Amino acid sequence: MGGVALDNGPSGVKAPDGGWGWAVLFGCFVITGFSYAFPKAISVFFKELIREFGVGYSDTAWISSILLAMLYGTGPLCSILVNRFGCRPVMMVGGLFAAVGMILASAATNIIHIYLCTGVITGLGLALNFQPSLIMLNRYFNEKRPLANGLAAAGSPVALCCLSPLGQVLQYNYGWRGGFLILGGMLLNCCVCGALMRPLVAPKKAEDEEKQVAATVEKKKPKAKLLDFSVFKDRGFIIYTVAASIMVLGLFVPPVFVVSYAKELGNEDTKSALLLTILGFIDIFARPTCGVIAGLKWVRPRCVYFFSFALIFNGTTDLLGSMSKNYTSLVVFCIFFGISYGMVGALQFEVLMAIVGTEKFPSAIGLVLLVEALAVLVGPPSAGRLLDITKNYMFVFLLAGTEVALSSIVLATCNFFCIRKSPPAPEAELEMAKGETEMEQLKKPLGGEGEEEEDEHRIVEVEKGQQEERDKQKEEEMEDSVQTNSTKVEDIVKDGAERNGNVTNPETSL
Template sequence: MGGAPVDDGPVGVKAPDGGWGWAVLFGCFVITGFSYAFPKAVSVFFKELIREFGIGYSDTAWISSILLAMLYGTGPLCSVLVNRFGCRPVMMVGGLFASLGMILASFSTSILHIYLCTGVITGLGLALNFQPSLIMLNRYFCERRPLANGLAAAGSPVALCCLSPLGQALQYHYGWRGGFLILGGLLLNCCACGALMRPLEAPRGKAHATGPTGEKQRPPTTLLDLTVLKDRGFLVYTLAATVMVLGLFIPPVFVVNYAKELGNEDTVSALLLTILGFIDIFARPTCGVIAGLSWVRPHCVYLFSFAIIFNGTTDLVGSLAGSYSTLVVFCVFFGISYGMVGALQFEVLMALVGTERFSSAIGLVLLMEAIAVLVGPPSAGKLLDATGNYMFVFLLAGCEVVLSALLLAMGNLLFIRRKSLAAVTAGETEPLTERGRAEKARKEWVLWEKRPLSIHVDASEVERFLKEDWWKTCDGASSETCI
């Protein structure tokens, strides 16, 4: 891996918005599905793990929490590895780790072994796939980026629709050990997705300069750009996202066991995650299309705030569910709001920090969210063990998510919007988005074209012009036309 080329996008290379980018999008679609669906799909094995190891709900909830914490908490490490070795080798090694963790977990003799194998090793492997895939997607798409983010995010509900009933079937036929073993083999597909992440190449006319030895010279790469911490918009986003993650993943983790507690069969209860995922499949691309509209894209942060409030309100109302039919209605609305959040969360971050700083920014954001992920589901499990009532679990999740939406909306009004106005007033030249940078470059080119001709012509061209018989080429045209 040390000899692999670093796939830092060449400076000045325009995102193709298509071509091989669609293969990159497919790989990101699969990786996103595994990364987000696995912590939820593993929850179908919780009942068997509780019975075998004699533990409580809060103990099993730690499996999903550790898995998600590794997915988020290793963000800075992933940023450093990507900036040092490139996306492709990091992802292929991550695929091996993800598979190895589940295979080893199938031989576990205690819950601690599952924490280490499924939580730490598989979580690290998924992290080494998830973040680089998003970075490559950001490099390949610019104008179509909201749509690309929405389509890639749809991988999560698609995988959830497949993995949840698959896990239930594997548990029924092979037990949780056989299920873990087969899922480990399935995760080897991450290596194939990593092979799709081909680095962007500069056009022939813009090849990198070569040094004395003939080797390509690249500008020095910062392994972790900490200048994003000076950006108020980034800090507001990070705070709001951290609070949101406290409650965002609680309902999908507990909704299956909630249905089982109401007396429903295991297969019928697992169908709730399938319903949630099916709705989510259509919500994410649709939200990506809406976010890409010219009159919506500059205000994506407000649309993101609305999506979070929608999700939190759904949790609050869902706490009153008392039957299977009401849980189905809850999953429908939760799938819509959850899909909107998934489609917009990284699009807003990309718009705030830009392409160049995104690889470092996403690592720092995921690190902060890891703390919330590690605390959220286990605290809900403790609350459930203490009260025995799922209503309080959903109320807790709803309050945390709504609070994050309020923080984001207020922070946008007080800091992000003020920053944009200050940039316009002071005449700053750095736009907030890729579209803004492209527009700036276009305007500069127009101004250059309108400059006097003498600016374009050097002394040698003037001398050659005076020596030539230029008047013989006029063919009877007036002197004004020739000049």
């Protein structure tokens, strides 16, 4: 079985879809906001850093790049730590790392110190918070999981709209050193969010049952895998990983270049920066709305294709946005891009959860983020290189749109042709046919005097067969009560996925 975390809870625990889960959702909302918005918000201090250390803009841009690389590239490390120590301790330590990194950076004497403190230490701290928060959200929600993912993903645009103006205020009043120090204190809230990730508690009956078999568990229980590479045997996971890698090549390019594109068209700086505000405002409402739609009974079994639609929507928006010739057309582009970008953000982890299930999700997300990290480092720089060669933003947006649209085609077509639906179990079909035959025999109308005795004989035979089955079940129950505790443990492990409330999606199951 996949990566089993210490706080995964007993196998008899079902996702509550509420209760303390809403506190977990709030913590995930805050963590997602810090993780995605912080690398962008830190850019407001770049001018002060350039003046302080005498470096170029490209040198300071490495701070955000290292932050993103740590957030994505340390995915397998986070999976190992979660599977070894559990989500709550990893998040508490990650919150301390994130805060300490910014506090140390406030006393930096050169740009290398900021690379190490803000980029590496703070980036690692945010990574240790982001991934475990998604894992806990997956454990607490099942039926309402699409909505929960949409609400949690909304933390990114909300935090971006708050942290960027806050950074400008801090820089104006306290300088970049005071701003770093205050932001470091704010990151201590990640520890509070980590404390909210309470492990699921088993029912009393399940606890008593586990106490009875505790000794046998220690002897029989296989060693938990710190990083489960068996997810690569899942065809749906491989398709998702390939499509996601192509997606991130172009997904983050338009927000990086849209402001420069507006300036190139002759718009002033303030007016150009307003485009990102419009994009973020639309994104705030798009993510929860998409989560609600993804949770509908007809849509949820087809969430992979809904995700493909979101990608093709985003890619088409980029292609059409490349034709923008004035500020009004760029505003329209940002509105539609905000909608499609929010849809992608709300669905990307929901689809991964549906593909691999709860038990393998901690390992799966780490491996996916590692592969995406390579694409994230290649995507924006390659677009910038294309801009240097062509001197035309149209080709940048065309490249981004083509990459995102290609990922949609790969995801949809491969799932349609390579993933087949699971046929019903032969035993279940046999039992169903047997039950229907017996019911037809019982409901068959009685004939005349010659057929009356035959009908009565048939009914007696059916009742006799049912009585024999009941006797057989009683004997099996008696045998089960005498069985060893090791057999009970095997039964508990075997049925663990069903008791956790996971339902295999026919669209993503082999």
